[in-house]
Amino acid sequence: MQRLSRSRLLALAAAGVTATGLAACGSDDDTATTGGSGAAATTAGGSSQRVAVTIGDGGCEPATASVRSGAVTFEAKNPSSSQVDEFEVLNEDGIILGEKENLAPGLSGNFSLTLQPGTYVMNCILAANGEDDPHYGKAKLTVTGGSVATPGDADDPALAKAVEQYKAYVERETAELVRGVAPFVAALKGGDLQGAKDQFGPLRMHYERIEPIAESFGDLDPQIDARVNDVADRAQWTGFHRIEQILWTKDTTKGTERYATKLQKDIGALAARVKQVEIQPAQLANGALGLLDEVANSKITGEEDRYSHTDLADFQGNLEGARKAFELLVPALKERGEGELVTTIQARFADVQEGLDAYRRKTPLGFALYDELTDADRKRFSQQIDALAEPLSLVAGKVLH
Numbered sequence: 494m495q496r497l498s499r500s501r502l503l504a505l506a507a508a509g510v511t512a513t514g515l516a517a518c519g520s521d522d523d524t525a526t527t528g529g530s531g532a533a534a535t536t537a538g539g540s541s542q543r544v545a546v547t548i549g550d551g552g553c554e555p556a557t558a559s560v561r562s563g564a565v566t567f568e569a570k571n572p573s574s575s576q577v578d579e580f581e582v583l584n585e586d587g588i589i590l591g592e593k594e595n596l597a598p599g600l601s602g603n604f605s606l607t608l609q610p611g612t613y614v615m616n617c618i619l620a621a622n623g624e625d626d627p628h629y630g631k632a633k634l635t636v637t638g639g640s641v642a643t644p645g646d647a648d649d650p651a652l653a654k655a656v657e658q659y660k661a662y663v664e665r666e667t668a669e670l671v672r673g674v675a676p677f678v679a680a681l682k683g684g685d686l687q688g689a690k691d692q693f694g695p696l697r698m699h700y701e702r703i704e705p706i707a708e709s710f711g712d713l714d715p716q717i718d719a720r721v722n723d724v725a726d727r728a729q730w731t732g733f734h735r736i737e738q739i740l741w742t743k744d745t746t747k748g749t750e751r752y753a754t755k756l757q758k759d760i761g762a763l764a765a766r767v768k769q770v771e772i773q774p775a776q777l778a779n780g781a782l783g784l785l786d787e788v789a790n791s792k793i794t795g796e797e798d799r800y801s802h803t804d805l806a807d808f809q810g811n812l813e814g815a816r817k818a819f820e821l822l823v824p825a826l827k828e829r830g831e832g833e834l835v836t837t838i839q840a841r842f843a844d845v846q847e848g849l850d851a852y853r854r855k856t857p858l859g860f861a862l863y864d865e866l867t868d869a870d871r872k873r874f875s876q877q878i879d880a881l882a883e884p885l886s887l888v889a890g891k892v893l894h
Contacts, residue, residue, distance in 0.1 A: 542566070544634075548596060548617035549574040552628035562610045562638040569593050569617075570601035577628065581616040582606065595790050608636045651825035652774040652892060658821050659777050660770070663703045666814075667764045670699040674760050681736065681746050681753040689749075690740055691857035694803035697733055701810025702817070703767075704787060705780030710766050716759050720797070731755050734798075741800035777822055778889035781815040782882060788812065789878045793871055795863045805852055805860035812849065816842050819885065825892045834884055834891065841881040848874055 542561065546569045547554045569580035580602075581592040590613075593602035615632035673696040680688035700707060700718065708714045715723060717732045724730045733756065736749050791797045792808040819838060826835050848870075852861040866874075 543568060546570075546580060546615065546617070546632075547572065548577045548580055550576045552577070553580070553615050553617035553632035556631065557633045557635070558615070559635045559637060560608070562608055562636050562641045564605060564607050565636075566603055566605040567591065567593075568601065568603045569596060571596040571598055573598045577617050577619055579616075579618055581614075581618070582634065583614045583616065583630075585612055585614075594786075607641065609640055610636050610638055612636075649774075649825065651828055652822075655777060655821040655825060656772050656774055659818060660772055662817055662821075663706050663767055663770075666699045666703045667706075667767045670696070670760055671764050673699060674757050678753040678757050681749045684746050686740065686744065686746050689736075689746055690801070693733075693737060693740070693801060694798075694806040694858040694860075697803070698806050698810035698813075700733075701784075701787075701807045702814035704811065704814065705776070705783050705818075706767060706770060707763060708783075709770065710763065713759055713763050713766070717756065717763065720799075732759070734800075737798065737800045774822070774825070774892055775889045777818040778885070778892065781818040781888070782885055784811040784815040784818075785878055785882050785885065789875060789882070793874055793878070795866075798863070802863040803858055803860075804863040805849065805866075806858055809849060809860065812842070812845060815885075819888065822888060822892055826888065829891060831891050834887065837884050838881065838888075841877070841884065845874070845877045845881055848877060 542564070543566045544558050544560060546558075546567060548569055548571045567580070567582060571577065575598060578596050579592060579594050580596065582590050584590055591604045591606050593604060596602060613634040613636065614630050615634050616626075616629050617632070618626035618628050673692070677689060677692045677696050679685075680692060704718075707717070715732075718734065719730060719732055720734045721727065721730055721738065731752055735752050736756065739745065739747075739749050739752075788808055788811050792804045792811065795802065795804055797807055798804045819842070823835050826832075849860075852865065853859060854861050
């Protein structure tokens with residue numbers, strides 16, 4: 494987990510919103526209306542409107558915006574603020590439909606959504622503060638017009654099969670998570686320190702493979718996977734990383750018992766919710782890209798598993814989850830004449846995997862500890878991930894048009 498409030502990409506179907514690739518951008522005749530000084534909205538290519546948002550110490554600028562229903566691309570930039578680093582769009586139920594994280598001063602980012610008529614919220618916040626941030630819920634987005642079709646044709650056999658297979662994959666991984674947490678909890682409660690440490694990384698890999706789904710359930714994800722800097726009140730910190738901190742810094746299982754009980758309960762709740770989730774084709778592509786963001790912004794820095802240094806197993810889990818989602822979309826991509834794009838992405842997945850394979854070890858974790866990575870390794874991995882993310886970011890737009 495990167496943040497307390499992260500993108501819930503796979504909640505979009507239930508909310509009537511689908512994340513789409515930037516290839517869906519619209520014609521120059523499309524316009525969006527924004528309010529507030531310095532606000533701007535422009536368009537480019539297809540039927541997507543653009544809303545430009547500046548994040549700063551005062552929150553979002555503009556404070557109000559209006560667009561027509563349909564495809565909307567949000568472009569967020571942070572000129573200089575160190576108090577705000579994340580832009581989010583939420584529906585009326587408080588579900589995060591899309592966001593851009595890690596917007597340090599001088600950085601910008603974008604994402605696209607298909608929005609139905611209604612009222613939405615735009616937040617520009619310091620992600621570490623989450624809903625406690627004073628800017629939370631300050632900006633208003635109004636979507637006018639009539640209902641629009643959700644991108645992606647559910648009757649497309651290739652896409653329908655991809656969605657069906659991906660949901661089955663997520664359910665299998667969640668079932669493995671449920672099975673694996675039982676002996677982990679038993680080791681914690683039984684005082685088996687080494688046994689608990691040996692199980693920690695391998696168990697988390699199941700969670701890392703399905704993070705886009707897990708993140709769609711906003712209350713469960715922080716309870717299961719928050720890091721200490723993701724929670725405003727440390728007394729409320731629970732989950733994997735709370736247990737990790739005790740195991741490795743105190744070198745004991747004592748004090749983990751109540752967190753173990755809650756972790757098992759939360760994972761059980763996750764498994765129940767996964768069976769009810771609805772998935773749209775675009776969410777496979779955007780979920781894959783989100784998993785690579787996890788690697789680029791968290792795993793590669795060593796801050797995710799900062800006590801155990803088991804980050805490379807998380808890295809592998811994210812990579813496998815991203816590759817699975819992409820591979821299920823390959824038939825649809827090939828039907829659309831995108832064989833060259835498929836070949837490029839597959840080769841770049843292989844490059845990242847080859848680099849990671851060099852750090853496999855015959856240990857319970859299966860990988861070296863993060864400490865073995867050199868600066869050159871981190872630089873190479875970052876470059877390979879960036880090279881993979883570039884063509885992968887095109888997939889959603891390709892399969893939906």
